[in-house]
Amino acid sequence: MNTRAPAIEARQLIKTYGGHVTALDGIDLAVERGSVFGLLGPNGAGKSTTVKILTTLARPDSGTATVAGHDVLRHPDRVRRAIGVVAQGSGADPVATGRENLRLQGRLYGLKGAALEQRVDELLDRFTLTEAARRPVKGYSGGMRRRLDVALGLVHRPEVLFLDEPTTGLDPEARSAMWDEIGRLAAEEGLTILLTTHYLEEADRLAERVAVVDRGRIVVEGTPDALKGELRGDAVHVELREPLGDAGRTLLTGALRGVPGVHEVLADGHRVSVRADDGAAAVPALLAALERAGVKVATATVARPSLDDVYLRYAGRRYSETEALVGAR
Ligand SMILES: Nc1ncnc2c1ncn2[C@@H]1O[C@H](COP(=O)(O)OP(=O)(O)O)[C@@H](O)[C@H]1O
Ligand SMILES: [Mg+2]
Numbered sequence: 001m002n003t004r005a006p007a008i009e010a011r012q013l014i015k016t017y018g019g020h021v022t023a024l025d026g027i028d029l030a031v032e033r034g035s036v037f038g039l040l041g042p043n044g045a046g047k048s049t050t051v052k053i054l055t056t057l058a059r060p061d062s063g064t065a066t067v068a069g070h071d072v073l074r075h076p077d078r079v080r081r082a083i084g085v086v087a088q089g090s091g092a093d094p095v096a097t098g099r100e101n102l103r104l105q106g107r108l109y110g111l112k113g114a115a116l117e118q119r120v121d122e123l124l125d126r127f128t129l130t131e132a133a134r135r136p137v138k139g140y141s142g143g144m145r146r147r148l149d150v151a152l153g154l155v156h157r158p159e160v161l162f163l164d165e166p167t168t169g170l171d172p173e174a175r176s177a178m179w180d181e182i183g184r185l186a187a188e189e190g191l192t193i194l195l196t197t198h199y200l201e202e203a204d205r206l207a208e209r210v211a212v213v214d215r216g217r218i219v220v221e222g223t224p225d226a227l228k229g230e231l232r233g234d235a236v237h238v239e240l241r242e243p244l245g246d247a248g249r250t251l252l253t254g255a256l257r258g259v260p261g262v263h264e265v266l267a268d269g270h271r272v273s274v275r276a277d278d279g280a281a282a283v284p285a286l287l288a289a290l291e292r293a294g295v296k297v298a299t300a301t302v303a304r305p306s307l308d309d310v311y312l313r314y315a316g317r318r319y320s321e322t323e324a325l326v327g328a329r
Contacts, residue, residue: 005069007033007160007192008054013063015049015216023049024060025216031194031209036186038207039196040307042319046216047196048088051164054194055085068159081109084153088164090145091152094138098129098148101137102155109156123151127181143174147181154185161185163195167202175202182206200307200319212311219314224307231305231313232263234279236286241296243269252293259285266312273312279303 008031015024024046031037039047052058054067056076065072068082092101102120106112111119124130127147132140137148146166153161166182167175183206185191197203203210204224211221220227244252249267256265256274261282264275272290276282279302290297311319 005066006030007035008037008065008067008194010050010054010065011063013050013053013060013065015046015053015058015060022216024053024063027063027213027216027218029065029211029218031192033192034186034190035208036182036193036195036206038203038210039194039213040198040200040203040207040210040311041196041213042198045198045213047198047213048164049216050213051085051087051162051194051196055083055162056080057085081156082159084156084158084161086149086153086161086163086166088168090149092137092145092148095136097134097136098124098140098144099133101148102151105152105155111155119155123154127151141174142170143177146170146174146178150178150181150185158191160192160194163193165196165198167197167199179205200311204307210307212307212314214311214315220310227307227310228305231275231309233261233275233277235303235305235309236274236276236279236282236300237303238272238274238286238290238300239298240270240272241298244295248293248295252290252295255289255293256286259289262286264313266316268318271318273309275305275309 008029010027010029013024013027016022027050039050041047049058053060054065054072056072056079059073067079070078070082072079099120102123103116106116106119124133127150129144129148132144137145140148150166167178170178179202182193186193195206208223209221210224210227211218244267252272253265253267256262256272259282261277262274266273274286283300283302287297287300308319
């Protein structure tokens with residue numbers, strides 16, 4: 001196998017459901033071996049569909065992909081042996097104990113006897129589940145279940161690990177523990193990890209490279225720092241007391257573009273976001289311009305660019321709003 005080839009490569013993946021829902025609209029990906037890659041996007045963006053295709057659980061309408069050097073359509077069996085998958089929902093049997101779950105998974109991959117027991121013990125220890133190993137999984141906390149899910153995905157020592165929203169639904173403490181664990185896996189085992197997330201902070205913290213997915217397309221890709229660095233200057237976010245209509249938004253956007261030092265303006269219902277060379281210096285002029293336009297301001301904050309700003313720039317709307325959009329459907 002060509003060891004310099006990417007661990008995951010996808011070209012122009014397209015997938016529609018029922019002939020009218022376009023889940024993937026031409027996804028291109030390349031993930032370097034031994035790296036952590038984050039697929040970041042709001043609910044419904046197409047993250048799980050991408051993972052399903054790369055893990056041979058779904059077929060694309062068109063496009064190609066290789067994982068660990070194997071073609072997902074021509075050699076799905078080889079792909080399956082090379083990967084570990086932690087799906088969005090838990091894969092563990094709730095009635096069985098943690099140890100039983102791991103044993104069963106190991107047997108499915110041909111492990112047995114002492115080698116199986118050793119691997120199971122190793123994983124229980126590594127994911128701090130040794131004490132809970134004899135209890136049925138249904139009594140586990142969310143964090144314990146998720147750790148078991150990851151352990152199950154690792155039983156056969158895969159080259160590439162897929163984690164679909166590994167921390168969704170976890171409390172902050174369990175999330176933070178999971179982040180440490182994922183970071184360690186990548187650093188110590190040289191695993192290639194593709195994780196999907198809708199948490200900006202998670203992608204920022206864990207992924208060496210991030211692809212932002214929106215409506216089945218990758219809108220931008222790069223290291224979190226490079227993506228943030230492309231946004232010149234500071235972000236100034238102004239919360240409005242009353243929502244803006246379409247006409248007000250257009251007028252206001254025009255007025256704020258004229259403020260010295262301001263080079264990008266995005267306005268939606270309740271918020272106006274501006275990029276400025278020096279955020280703090282631009283605030284007084286911005287507030288004056290808003291006042292002249294008769295717009296009442298609730299708060300104004302200045303911040304270094306975040307991945308949220310990256311999303312806003314490339315998707316043309318706020319990250320948090322896309323969630324509301326999906327929720328409203
Ligand atoms: N089995 C399915 N049948 C019909 N539509 C689906 C199915 N799976 C996903 N979709 C749709 O495809 C789009 C992408 O979904 P998904 O890949 O699950 O997004 P994400 O994981 O980013 O939340 C959404 O509009 C979703 O409703
Ligand atoms: Mg999903």
